[in-house]
Amino acid sequence: MTNATTLKRPPTAPPARSAATENAVTTLKEHVVEIVSDSGEGAQRCGQSFGAIAAKMGNGVWTVEIIPAEIRPPARSVAGASGNRIRLGARRVSNGGDEANLVVAFNEQVLLGRVRAGELEADCIILLESMWREHSNAEIAASYMQAYDGLVKAGYRVYEIPMERECLKVVADTRRGKNMFALGMLCNLYSLDLQLAREQIALTFGKKDASVVRSNIMLLEAGYDWAAANLDFRFKIPAEQAKEPQIVVNGNMAMALGILASGMEVCAMYPITPATSASHYLSEVFEKVGGIVHQAEDEIAACAFAIGASYAGKCAVTITSGPGYSLKQEAIGLAVMGEIPLVVVNVQRGGPSTGLPTKAEQGDLLTAIFGSHGDAPKVVLAPSTIEDCFYSIITARRIAETFNMVVVVLSDANLATSQQPFRRPQFSDAWLAPPIDQSAVPDGWKPYDWHANSGIFRRFVPGQPGGMHTLTGLAHDASSHVAYDPEINQHSIRSRSLKLAALQKTLKPPPVFGAASGDLLVIGWGSTRGAIEEAVASLQADDHKVSSLHLTLLQPMPGGIKEILRGFKQFLAIEANWSDTVQEKLVDEANRRYSALATLLRSRYLVDIDCWSEVRGQPIKPGTIRRVILEKLCRH
Amino acid sequence: MVIATTDCLLRMYDDRHELEDYQGGVPRWCTGCGDNAILAAVQRLCRDENLRPEKTVFVSGIGCSSRFPHYMRTYGFHGIHGRALPVAEGIKMARPDLNVFVNTGDGDCCSIGAGHWIHAVRYNMNMTVMLHDNQIYGLTKMQASPTSPRGLRSNTTPHGAYLEALQPLTVTLGVQNVSFVAQAVDWIPDVLYDILSAAFHHKGFSFVRIIQRCPEWLPTMWEPWLHDPERVVLLSHERGLKIAADIAKIYRNRLQHDPVNLNGAREIASRLDPIPVGILYRNPDVPCYEELRHAGRLRPPQLIKAGLETEFDKFTIWPDEKHSRASPRTTRSADDGLLIS
Numbered sequence: 001m002t003n004a005t006t007l008k009r010p011p012t013a014p015p016a017r018s019a020a021t022e023n024a025v026t027t028l029k030e031h032v033v034e035i036v037s038d039s040g041e042g043a044q045r046c047g048q049s050f051g052a053i054a055a056k057m058g059n060g061v062w063t064v065e066i067i068p069a070e071i072r073p074p075a076r077s078v079a080g081a082s083g084n085r086i087r088l089g090a091r092r093v094s095n096g097g098d099e100a101n102l103v104v105a106f107n108e109q110v111l112l113g114r115v116r117a118g119e120l121e122a123d124c125i126i127l128l129e130s131m132w133r134e135h136s137n138a139e140i141a142a143s144y145m146q147a148y149d150g151l152v153k154a155g156y157r158v159y160e161i162p163m164e165r166e167c168l169k170v171v172a173d174t175r176r177g178k179n180m181f182a183l184g185m186l187c188n189l190y191s192l193d194l195q196l197a198r199e200q201i202a203l204t205f206g207k208k209d210a211s212v213v214r215s216n217i218m219l220l221e222a223g224y225d226w227a228a229a230n231l232d233f234r235f236k237i238p239a240e241q242a243k244e245p246q247i248v249v250n251g252n253m254a255m256a257l258g259i260l261a262s263g264m265e266v267c268a269m270y271p272i273t274p275a276t277s278a279s280h281y282l283s284e285v286f287e288k289v290g291g292i293v294h295q296a297e298d299e300i301a302a303c304a305f306a307i308g309a310s311y312a313g314k315c316a317v318t319i320t321s322g323p324g325y326s327l328k329q330e331a332i333g334l335a336v337m338g339e340i341p342l343v344v345v346n347v348q349r350g351g352p353s354t355g356l357p358t359k360a361e362q363g364d365l366l367t368a369i370f371g372s373h374g375d376a377p378k379v380v381l382a383p384s385t386i387e388d389c390f391y392s393i394i395t396a397r398r399i400a401e402t403f404n405m406v407v408v409v410l411s412d413a414n415l416a417t418s419q420q421p422f423r424r425p426q427f428s429d430a431w432l433a434p435p436i437d438q439s440a441v442p443d444g445w446k447p448y449d450w451h452a453n454s455g456i457f458r459r460f461v462p463g464q465p466g467g468m469h470t471l472t473g474l475a476h477d478a479s480s481h482v483a484y485d486p487e488i489n490q491h492s493i494r495s496r497s498l499k500l501a502a503l504q505k506t507l508k509p510p511p512v513f514g515a516a517s518g519d520l521l522v523i524g525w526g527s528t529r530g531a532i533e534e535a536v537a538s539l540q541a542d543d544h545k546v547s548s549l550h551l552t553l554l555q556p557m558p559g560g561i562k563e564i565l566r567g568f569k570q571f572l573a574i575e576a577n578w579s580d581t582v583q584e585k586l587v588d589e590a591n592r593r594y595s596a597l598a599t600l601l602r603s604r605y606l607v608d609i610d611c612w613s614e615v616r617g618q619p620i621k622p623g624t625i626r627r628v629i630l631e632k633l634c635r636h
Numbered sequence: 637m638v639i640a641t642t643d644c645l646l647r648m649y650d651d652r653h654e655l656e657d658y659q660g661g662v663p664r665w666c667t668g669c670g671d672n673a674i675l676a677a678v679q680r681l682c683r684d685e686n687l688r689p690e691k692t693v694f695v696s697g698i699g700c701s702s703r704f705p706h707y708m709r710t711y712g713f714h715g716i717h718g719r720a721l722p723v724a725e726g727i728k729m730a731r732p733d734l735n736v737f738v739n740t741g742d743g744d745c746c747s748i749g750a751g752h753w754i755h756a757v758r759y760n761m762n763m764t765v766m767l768h769d770n771q772i773y774g775l776t777k778m779q780a781s782p783t784s785p786r787g788l789r790s791n792t793t794p795h796g797a798y799l800e801a802l803q804p805l806t807v808t809l810g811v812q813n814v815s816f817v818a819q820a821v822d823w824i825p826d827v828l829y830d831i832l833s834a835a836f837h838h839k840g841f842s843f844v845r846i847i848q849r850c851p852e853w854l855p856t857m858w859e860p861w862l863h864d865p866e867r868v869v870l871l872s873h874e875r876g877l878k879i880a881a882d883i884a885k886i887y888r889n890r891l892q893h894d895p896v897n898l899n900g901a902r903e904i905a906s907r908l909d910p911i912p913v914g915i916l917y918r919n920p921d922v923p924c925y926e927e928l929r930h931a932g933r934l935r936p937p938q939l940i941k942a943g944l945e946t947e948f949d950k951f952t953i954w955p956d957e958k959h960s961r962a963s964p965r966t967t968r969s970a971d972d973g974l975l976i977s
């Protein structure tokens with residue numbers, strides 16, 4: 001993979017605030033743009049459209065949703081920022097990047113939310129709605145002016161934009177429309193094709209009537225023209241055209257498409273953020289190809305429903321997030337014990353308990369591997385890109401059915417809402433689940449004829465004459481008869497465990513990003529891949545002997561890792577979950593809690609793997625990772 | 637031609653099933669346990685309906701009663717405590733061609749699985765549900781259940797159960813989409829059989845509460861009812877149960893009740909003594925969830941492929957004309973995108 005997008009700062013735009021019409025175009029390799037508003041004002045749609053237009057022009061894009069935890073946070077509140085972050089690049093972009101270079105804000109409060117979260121670079125360009133300066137409520141006007149002065153003093157380049165006034169020239173209700181004005185401005189500022197933007201609007205509002213499309217296009221053009229006439233800087237990020245068709249969806253949609261493509265027929269779920277949007281999209285499209293999304297009464301029921309469907313038919317899937325995943329544990333154990341194929345998707349969010357419902361975290365790795373009481377071996381996959389989200393479901397279905405196992409797919413809130421173009425997949429019959437076997441079971445076959453070395457067996461599905469047996473969650477023998485015999489229990493648990501070894505033997509060693517030897521190997525899993533590899537690439541460019549390893553199969557881990565570790569002097573796992581730092585007064589080697597992957601790797605490979613992790617609810621930034629790696633290198 | 641006829645005759649011969657064809661493992665219930673009577677009635681029903689054992693699934697949770705599937709020679713699913721209903725729903729959704737039966741205890745259905753019970757009534761999927769209501773937790777050795785009568789001494793209520801018993805019939809009849817509710821007692825096997833048969837023939841969620849004796853923990857509980865046929869009231873109607881002459885001779889306490897009458901059913905459901913036995917409610921017109929969801933459609937790969945391509949089209953960015961449209965598309969091959977090989 002070569003996604004070594006640069007970390008270098010873009011050349012700064014002319015700082016002058018004076019409005020001029022000369023079109024000084026600055027060519028950039030990449031830029032990070034944010035659009036924030038109160039929720040309901042459409043900043044998200046503006047951001048998504050902006051990303052889509054840029055992607056259509058061939059730019060690499062990564063879009064991240066900025067979501068308040070409440071559905072309708074109070075208007076003009078610091079915690080209420082809703083919108084999108086779009087990172088545009090000349091080439092493929094693999095993560096949300098570092099601090100924003102340009103922000104469009106519909107009021108100063110949501111903007112302050114982003115400033116305080118440290119999301120803006122030091123001299124970030126800010127395009128701020130100016131209507132509040134003249135607001136009839138003196139308090140609001142004062143708060144606006146105070147914020148404005150503070151931002152200017154802090155060195156941000158603030159442009160006041162009369163969005164409200166300009167929009168009122170086009171439409172009566174600006175709450176629905178200011179976002180398209182903003183989109184027009186951005187298209188002008190980033191030299192995007194206005195015609196593509198019009199087409200995007202037609203696509204977005206196509207289902208509504210023509211007048212809606214027309215007024216939105218008028219707003220778009222108004223924004224475009226206003227920026228052309230009044231702003232004195234332009235950017236251009238020349239795109240390196242992709243040679244193949246690309247599809248642009250977020251991680252959750254990619255998973256839903258993966259479910260479609262896997263041939264699974266039943267998806268049972270209970271609404272929970274951030275997993276729900278996958279089921280929303282799936283509900284729209286699954287039935288057209290004969291699939292069913294069942295919204296169960298709770299997550300336990302959803303899991304049990306999927307297990308029932310799997311048992312009697314093709315492998316089924318249940319989708320959830322943290323709290324729902326916890327509820328499913330007992331049923332997952334049943335699927336393990338009964339050896340029923342099952343795909344469980346956990347779009348991780350911040351935990352424990354209700355935690356951070358809309359924020360990203362990688363806190364469920366150990367529970368995915370070790371969850372459910374007793375010895376409950378499961379397969380755990382973690383997609384690391386939007387493309388992986390699609391293929392991981394197809395892979396999960398296939399493993400589940402081949403090994404009669406539970407396969408957990410660990411995505412997270414970061415992948416769920418991020419968009420990144422990837423090569424349009426080419427359909428293959430091999431993706432689909434095979435038809436349900438209804439042939440007669442030969443005499444003498446048993447429902448659990450565990451293979452002596454691999455534990456693998458052929459399951460009997462209802463409808464197969466001669467295969468009648470009662471599946472049970474109690475300990476059982478090869479005939480599925482309840483058995484409390486010590487030898488049988490020892491043997492059946494061994495057989496279920498061996499399947500992991502059998503699967504592991506089919507895996508290729510994971511590729512190392514960078515040289516096969518060096519001073520430091522950074523190790524990650526899941527959604528942090530883009531940020532880690534970007535940071536590592538930038539350090540490699542500076543002649544640091546750093547490489548990285550990214551795992552997408554966490555249980556079982558592929559072979560060859562021990563050999564990879566031999567090439568390096570030090571190791572650092574980087575992940576978005578908790579670990580103690582040794583700087584803590586009470587923490588030492590005897591009680592330090594390591595991050596999840598570090599814990600796994602330390603115990604398996606007996607290597608002193610250090611870790612760095614954070615749980616700020618945000619995707620880890622490449623700049624942060626670069627700093628952390630440099631610190632680690634300096635300490636030694 | 638000749639061969640075909642022979643084949644056909646052979647199959648007809650083969651297709652006839654005897655009781656033994658439905659008998660699985662030897663039941664391990666206590667002597668006199670009411671579950672034995674339910675098992676006998678169900679095996680008779682399967683034989684009389686000539687159900688194909690491989691097309692029949694018994695689903696249960698955990699409890700004495702949930703051992704039921706092991707004693708059938710059909711497919712069975714002995715799952716986890718309280719979750720028999722959602723498992724059965726998943727089975728029915730994936731395979732509407734299967735005959736689905738559920739065996740669940742009063743703890744399994746009315747306590748830990750109560751949420752599922754309410755929703756299962758509302759889904760109204762075509763299955764026959766037997767609530768083995770012994771009014772006690774049998775398997776875990778005599779703890780109070782939600783249906784234990786107030787004052788019942790158990791291991792967790794040594795001074796008597798504190799609360800009034802939950803009434804499964806009134807609860808079920810209160811849920812939207814209820815389509816079949818009946819009550820049986822294990823000690824009148826012929827009526828139990830008739831009720832299960834009616835339940836089986838009803839298309840929808842057929843809920844049969846069976847008052848089941850647990851001689852191990854509550855040996856004397858039902859004695860007064862056993863010895864006094866007057867403490868049972870048989871519900872009869874031309875659209876409900878028809879009472880056989882020999883039964884009618886013993887159980888003379890009878891009530892004409894038309895099962896289309898929901899309010900009447902609710903009124904009868906709230907009577908505890910004498911015990912109403914028969915069909916309280918039946919409405920064949922309530923739609924089944926699996927039909928509303930068009931379960932069991934054929935999904936040829938072509939359909940899936942077409943659906944997928946339509947979706948891909950919505951999100952595709954095509955490269956510039958000059959780049960590719962004319963040239964062959966070099967999209968990735970089917971497998972190199974998979975996480976493993």
Ligand SMILES: Cc1ncc(C[n+]2csc(CCOP(=O)(O)OP(=O)(O)O)c2C)c(N)n1
Nearest residue numbers: 698699700701717741742743744773774775
């Ligand atoms: C999650 C869970 N909690 C508790 C139990 C223990 N348990 C097994 S059966 C049972 C109650 C059985 O009562 P009932 O459902 O009435 O069935 P019966 O034995 O009376 O037929 C309990 C509490 C369990 N197996 N699983």
Ligand code: SF4
Nearest residue numbers: 666669700774850852
């Ligand atoms: S304990 Fe009661 S319910 Fe359980 S088998 Fe014995 S008699 Fe039947």
Ligand SMILES: [Mg+2]
Nearest residue numbers: 741742772773
């Ligand atoms: Mg009971």
